[in-house]
Amino acid sequence: MAAEKSLKVTLYKSLNGRLKSHQDCAHGLGIRKMHNPVVVIDTPENRGMINKISYMVKVEEV
Template identity: 75%
Template sequence: MAAANELKVTLIRSKHGRLKSHQACLRGLGIRRIHNPVVVKDTPENRGMINKVSYLLKVEEV
């Protein structure tokens, strides 16, 4: 994890109608709208939130 300590996370499917806990994970990651990428640090906490809602996201290493 030397150079890739950030992740670019993009919402590709709508958050509406999803479980409240999944919507909370998206809020925790700072994601607001579809196709608007957000750069987050690669921490175990962020990885856990990303794994929980991975079916809604596209994730790339920065």
């Protein structure tokens, strides 16, 4: 089996005042605080949530 790819996602802008769907995407990725990196598996579902809130997060491949 191939090793699963991972992404490190870090929130750099506040969730306050954002659209509810954007806040839900951040919580769905497991992001709770700003500047606190979260490692998620690279799946199409996670990529979609990251793309939706791309203006608030920074992403690195792990």
